[in-house]
Amino acid sequence: MNPEYSMNTNLLHSKRDIQGMTLQPETFPLFATAAFSQRNLSDVKRAYNEKQFTYVRTRNPNRKVLSEAISLLEAGEDTFVSSSGMGAIFSTIFALTDAGSHVLCNREIYGETYEIMTEILPRFHVEVEMISFADCAEVASHMKPNTKIVYTEVASNPCIQLTDIPELAKLAHKNGAYLVVDNTFTSPINIQPLAFGADISINSLTKFLNGHSDALGGSATGTAELIAKVTAVGKLSGVPITPYDSWLIFRGLQTAALRIEKQTDNAVKLAAALKANPHVEAVCHPSLPDSPQNALSQKLFGNKGGTAMLSFIVPEDSAKIDAFMEKLTLARYAMTLGGLRTTLSHPCTSSHHALPDAERRALGITPGMFRVSVGLETAEDLIADFNNALTVFD
Numbered sequence: 001m002n003p004e005y006s007m008n009t010n011l012l013h014s015k016r017d018i019q020g021m022t023l024q025p026e027t028f029p030l031f032a033t034a035a036f037s038q039r040n041l042s043d044v045k046r047a048y049n050e051k052q053f054t055y056v057r058t059r060n061p062n063r064k065v066l067s068e069a070i071s072l073l074e075a076g077e078d079t080f081v082s083s084s085g086m087g088a089i090f091s092t093i094f095a096l097t098d099a100g101s102h103v104l105c106n107r108e109i110y111g112e113t114y115e116i117m118t119e120i121l122p123r124f125h126v127e128v129e130m131i132s133f134a135d136c137a138e139v140a141s142h143m144k145p146n147t148k149i150v151y152t153e154v155a156s157n158p159c160i161q162l163t164d165i166p167e168l169a170k171l172a173h174k175n176g177a178y179l180v181v182d183n184t185f186t187s188p189i190n191i192q193p194l195a196f197g198a199d200i201s202i203n204s205l206t207k208f209l210n211g212h213s214d215a216l217g218g219s220a221t222g223t224a225e226l227i228a229k230v231t232a233v234g235k236l237s238g239v240p241i242t243p244y245d246s247w248l249i250f251r252g253l254q255t256a257a258l259r260i261e262k263q264t265d266n267a268v269k270l271a272a273a274l275k276a277n278p279h280v281e282a283v284c285h286p287s288l289p290d291s292p293q294n295a296l297s298q299k300l301f302g303n304k305g306g307t308a309m310l311s312f313i314v315p316e317d318s319a320k321i322d323a324f325m326e327k328l329t330l331a332r333y334a335m336t337l338g339g340l341r342t343t344l345s346h347p348c349t350s351s352h353h354a355l356p357d358a359e360r361r362a363l364g365i366t367p368g369m370f371r372v373s374v375g376l377e378t379a380e381d382l383i384a385d386f387n388n389a390l391t392v393f394d
Helices: 007-012 041-049 061-074 085-096 111-124 136-141 165-174 224-237 243-253 256-276 294-301 318-327 357-362 379-393
Strands: 078-082 102-106 127-131 147-153 178-182 200-204 218-222 282-284 309-313 343-345 369-373
Touching (some): 007 061, 007 256, 061 200, 078 224, 085 147, 085 178, 085 218, 085 224, 102 111, 136 165, 147 165, 165 178, 218 224, 256 282, 256 309
Parallel strands (some): 102 147, 147 178, 178 200
Antiparallel strands (some): 282 309
């Protein structure tokens, strides 16, 4: 990495050296093979000893260059790249805990992460507490001598509530725990959690970093020592990413900065417009001047909007909600986020459907809430589309 250049320039011109490859293709090629053959046993031994390419689940060229690119973006030493964001989350948690460990997790979390914490980990005798991370003093009061992980998202799914990463890092390290942060909603284009003290930064590469809604992947970035542990669990769990998905996501990374900066700017504008609409009861985005998290947003993101995700709440009228969705012409419902086009989802019937209604409402998730992943459309067109569709609530 050349410190004289920006992160984006360094990414575009990053080294793509692969052992045995002397060609210099302008676009990194796809290695569509399940294994790499060897001439004799000496070559086999050398390949294993030098960690060369053997079997693709162990390591392969496409995963290698993708891992190096994510490490560059996240400013980490090494990155484990998995077949999905959940694969990265699962591998990280199981690598850093043992039976008898205690995990402190933000209760405002992605629904399937919530299920790992509350349904899977207890089966392995790992104690998990789900609490609000809004007050770091409250988090401190729940720390225990056997706390191994403090887990949170930078911006929560779906309420877009920020957590104070620097303070949580100090708190975790003071108690000998690791701070693990899911950076999916914000991405390393807007924030590098490791630079704020986090030990591992996780991304669902499927989302903003790939950006084209055509590949699945996840990543966990941190020190070489920690990622070696995560990689060992991930490899044995069978979750390493395929060469093809690696190739697609690496291609998407080349335009990530351009896309995410535009999407974030669009989200800032759309959030302000929704805030001004009389049919919208609440809008969650840290850029809003009256947001209680505006100061924390400045601390984490500076003048950046922070995230291209937002959520808003309309009246709990199912018929009108259906009419609203049908009247939208640009934004479409989709079970993913971070793509080129604006999409929305309904947390009560998707990501958080497994939570009881009372628990959802305690988190601020109502049947009137929509989560929006803002795309690359012209902001004024998006605003007009949403305002027009919201007239069904007249």
